[in-house]
Amino acid sequence: MLPELGHFALILALLLAAVQTFFGIAGPHFGRERWIAAVRPAVAGQFVMVATAFGCLMASFITLDFSVRYVAENSNSALPIIYRISAVWGAHEGSLLLWILLLAAWTLAVAFGLSRLPEKFGARVLGVLGFVSVGFLLFTLATSNPFLRLNPAVPDGRDLNPLLQDPALAYHPPMLYMGYVGFAVAFAFACAAMLEGRMDQAWARWTRPWTTAAWCFLSMGIALGSWWAYYELGWGGYWFWDPVENASFMPWLAGTALIHSLAVTDKRGLFKSWTLLLAIIAFSLSLLGTFLVRSGVITSVHSFAADPARGVFILTFLVIIIGGALSLYAWRAPLLKSQAGFEFGSREMFLLFNNILLVVALAVVLGGTLAPLIVETLGMPTLSVGTPYFEPSFLTPILPLLALVAFGIVASWKRGRLAAHKRPLLVTFGVSLVLGLALAFGVYSGATVLTPVGFTLGLWIILTSLLDPVDRWRRKLTLSRSIVGMTIAHLGLAMAVIGITAVESFTQERDIALAQGESATFGRYEVRFDKLADVEGPNYGGVRGEFNVLYDGRPLMTLHPEKRNYWVQRSVQTEAGIGSHRGTNILIALGEDLQGGKWSVRVQLRPLVNYVWLAAFVMALGGFIAATDKRYRTVKSEATEPAPGTAGGVLEGKAG
Amino acid sequence: MTPTRRRRLILVLGILAGVGIAGALALTAFQKNVMFFFDPSAVAAGEVKQGQRFRLGGMVSKGSVQRVPGTLEVHFTVTDFKHELPVTYTGILPDLFREGQGVVAHGRLNENGVFVADEVLAKHDENYMPPEVAHSLKKNEQPAAREGS
Numbered sequence: 058m059l060p061e062l063g064h065f066a067l068i069l070a071l072l073l074a075a076v077q078t079f080f081g082i083a084g085p086h087f088g089r090e091r092w093i094a095a096v097r098p099a100v101a102g103q104f105v106m107v108a109t110a111f112g113c114l115m116a117s118f119i120t121l122d123f124s125v126r127y128v129a130e131n132s133n134s135a136l137p138i139i140y141r142i143s144a145v146w147g148a149h150e151g152s153l154l155l156w157i158l159l160l161a162a163w164t165l166a167v168a169f170g171l172s173r174l175p176e177k178f179g180a181r182v183l184g185v186l187g188f189v190s191v192g193f194l195l196f197t198l199a200t201s202n203p204f205l206r207l208n209p210a211v212p213d214g215r216d217l218n219p220l221l222q223d224p225a226l227a228y229h230p231p232m233l234y235m236g237y238v239g240f241a242v243a244f245a246f247a248c249a250a251m252l253e254g255r256m257d258q259a260w261a262r263w264t265r266p267w268t269t270a271a272w273c274f275l276s277m278g279i280a281l282g283s284w285w286a287y288y289e290l291g292w293g294g295y296w297f298w299d300p301v302e303n304a305s306f307m308p309w310l311a312g313t314a315l316i317h318s319l320a321v322t323d324k325r326g327l328f329k330s331w332t333l334l335l336a337i338i339a340f341s342l343s344l345l346g347t348f349l350v351r352s353g354v355i356t357s358v359h360s361f362a363a364d365p366a367r368g369v370f371i372l373t374f375l376v377i378i379i380g381g382a383l384s385l386y387a388w389r390a391p392l393l394k395s396q397a398g399f400e401f402g403s404r405e406m407f408l409l410f411n412n413i414l415l416v417v418a419l420a421v422v423l424g425g426t427l428a429p430l431i432v433e434t435l436g437m438p439t440l441s442v443g444t445p446y447f448e449p450s451f452l453t454p455i456l457p458l459l460a461l462v463a464f465g466i467v468a469s470w471k472r473g474r475l476a477a478h479k480r481p482l483l484v485t486f487g488v489s490l491v492l493g494l495a496l497a498f499g500v501y502s503g504a505t506v507l508t509p510v511g512f513t514l515g516l517w518i519i520l521t522s523l524l525d526p527v528d529r530w531r532r533k534l535t536l537s538r539s540i541v542g543m544t545i546a547h548l549g550l551a552m553a554v555i556g557i558t559a560v561e562s563f564t565q566e567r568d569i570a571l572a573q574g575e576s577a578t579f580g581r582y583e584v585r586f587d588k589l590a591d592v593e594g595p596n597y598g599g600v601r602g603e604f605n606v607l608y609d610g611r612p613l614m615t616l617h618p619e620k621r622n623y624w625v626q627r628s629v630q631t632e633a634g635i636g637s638h639r640g641t642n643i644l645i646a647l648g649e650d651l652q653g654g655k656w657s658v659r660v661q662l663r664p665l666v667n668y669v670w671l672a673a674f675v676m677a678l679g680g681f682i683a684a685t686d687k688r689y690r691t692v693k694s695e696a697t698e699p700a701p702g703t704a705g706g707v708l709e710g711k712a713g
Numbered sequence: 714m715t716p717t718r719r720r721r722l723i724l725v726l727g728i729l730a731g732v733g734i735a736g737a738l739a740l741t742a743f744q745k746n747v748m749f750f751f752d753p754s755a756v757a758a759g760e761v762k763q764g765q766r767f768r769l770g771g772m773v774s775k776g777s778v779q780r781v782p783g784t785l786e787v788h789f790t791v792t793d794f795k796h797e798l799p800v801t802y803t804g805i806l807p808d809l810f811r812e813g814q815g816v817v818a819h820g821r822l823n824e825n826g827v828f829v830a831d832e833v834l835a836k837h838d839e840n841y842m843p844p845e846v847a848h849s850l851k852k853n854e855q856p857a858a859r860e861g862s
Binding site: 401406410413414417421424425428438439440441442443445446449450453454457568569570628629630631646648649651652653655657659 | 720721724728731732734735736738739742743745746747748749750751768780782783784785803804805806808809
């Protein structure tokens with residue numbers, strides 16, 4: 058009964074989304090107030106329906122209803138309860154439903170949210186969001202219905218893919234989707250502004266918190282995925298330039314550019330059409346990411362069973378959304394002229410550089426990710442693009458970007474008096490250079506050319522981003538949430554830069570053959586293989602090794618890597634033993650029985666790699682703090698109320 | 714030309730030069746580092762250049778996996794049901810590496826015509842086969858290829 062109820066709720070949600078789209082877009086166009094008034098109830102109704110559908114699917118998983126095909130394919134009676142819940146989004150159909158649920162939730166938040174939008178504009182935003190929702194609901198109902206029954210029902214399910222039976226994977230998709238879907242909100246704001254043919258600084262102030270929040274979720278989602286790939290897939294690293302990783306990284310790069318360009322639009326009323334274009338790009342890349350990952354056109358862990366109908370549908374939807382938005386842009390963007398200008402050396406100029414470099418980096422990643430697809434479509438030999446391409450090409454725009462962060466932070470808006478900031482810039486750079494060199498050659502050994510560069514840039518970002526807050530704090534001035542948030546996010550970036558530099562420069566990894574009692578040496582560390590015992594879990598059996606890690610001959614920790622055999626799927630799964638010592642992440646994974654009492658063992662020591670993942674969360678924390686700044690809550694359109702008395706408004710008044 | 718205009722011109726030229734350099738570097742990196750995919754038949758036909766690093770794909774032949782006891786060295790052959798190619802690898806094989814299953818290996822041919830792999834990838838679950846492998850096997854019309862997909 059529940060699955061049918063869920064299916065029915067999903068159909069009702071589709072109808073309500075259509076209502077929301079029509080009244081949201083047609084209402085303001087024809088100036089019908091009653092139509093506009095119908096939009097919010099439709100949003101609420103759609104959310105209730107989607108939540109009901111999602112609840113029904115979850116209930117089927119919890120009660121182990123193996124008459125539902127999707128449940129039978131992705132669950133099992135021996136599966137622990139937490140993974141029964143996360144199994145809801147463990148495969149294609151359910152993850153789409155999660156996408157739709159999160160979109161409905163974001164839409165609800167926009168409709169009844171904190172920033173009170175003008176009636177017409179708000180209706181248009183909701184209308185565009187409704188259109189996106191219609192597309193995804195149609196897709197789900199037509200090609201990927203999770204509520205289909207299995208006749209006859211099976212006694213037990215095929216179990217969740219063992220790789221996905223993991224806490225990080227329970228949170229990774231919801232976080233990532235919160236980010237993807239959040240960019241839909243920025244996209245809807247952009248489309249609404251274009252439909253309206255008007256875009257003022259108030260628009261930027263409405264859009265900023267939503268975009269920042271989406272970016273925060275995306276950052277955390279990417280970090281969780283990377284962390285999971287590290288210890289569960291045993292890929293041994295934090296980034297592999299895998300097409301699926303790139304698919305989530307591209308919207309992040311576009312989103313980062315968008316956040317910075319929105320800041321300029323908000324504070325100075327510049328970059329208007331560029332900001333709109335970035336909002337369209339960020340969401341298009343989110344859709345492209347979904348397409349790449351879900352349609353099975355690329356080789357990856359995430360490509361579930363490839364179904365051509367699905368690929369064609371997503372591609373069509375992609376073309377409609379992106380094509381539509383870009384046509385609207387071509388038609389309306391010329392209306393939006395920026396009035397003010399800026400000087401050479403002003404903060405605007407550095408933010409412009411930030412945007413250009415981020416977009417170049419984005420183009421590099423996009424090119425490398427799509428090249429194999431394009432080449433294959435043209436019927437040329439299959440090729441693959443990997444780390445050797447991505448690393449140098451990505452670093453080319455990113456290193457100058459990191460070097461310019463310090464300038465952008467200290468530069469003033471509008472005026473290009475960089476000379477006034479010469480002293481703090483030089484002093485902080487000198488300190489960073491000395492510390493960077495000391496770190497590169499003093500603490501660890503085996504530095505490359507880029508090691509001191511990375512450390513110095515990271516430290517320079519830390520020092521310069523602290524200049525302004527420390528100065529304000531000394532002079533007992535108020536510190537707004539915007540400034541605190543921005544500072545924390547930049548500290549997160551510096552953390553990532555330093556972490557990545559350390560990992561790339563000082564990692565030690567080796568596959569070795571060890572018998573029980575034997576040990577291997579890695580610099581000052583020694584790894585000893587002590588014991589091997591049988592182990593049994595709820596839905597698997599296997600072996601468990603006991604390894605002792607020694608530092609300078611003193612025992613440090615005991616790690617227990619496992620080799621599991623999941624009974625239902627009959628698949629072997631490696632669970633690495635992971636420990637941490639002075640910032641160095643130690644990973645030990647069991648390979649296989651090599652006969653003669655020996656086992657193959659993978660040992661990896663990665664300094665500061667934990668900070669790379671932590672950095673994403675620090676950035677997200679900064680973003681959330683900035684997004685909750687007071688100034689975003691009481692924004693009114695300039696059309697209804699003349700120049701508000703905020704700092705930005707005053708500045709603008711002078712400029713005009 | 715006013716100073717403001719000249720500065721703006723320098724700015725625009727600088728941006729263009731920067732983007733141009735980045736583009737040129739990316740293209741060079743791309744040309745140098747792209748890896749092509751070949752199946753054993755293509756290798757037998759001599760399509761692979763001397764010393765070229767490439768991706769080899771096919772099925773692991775049944776009964777071909779041999780270990781050198783006590784070491785990480787392993788030998789197996791990869792087949793597309795027309796031709797076979799011996800492969801040698803030193804290191805830990807992925808969990809899902811099995812005889813009679815799809816596999817992709819990165820590496821080079823040595824003087825003896827043996828493929829020396831530095832990386833071996835296997836399919837991630839039973840629904841999944843590397844698309845290139847599936848394509849290559851379909852081309853050779855071998856019904857056994859359907860087993861895995």
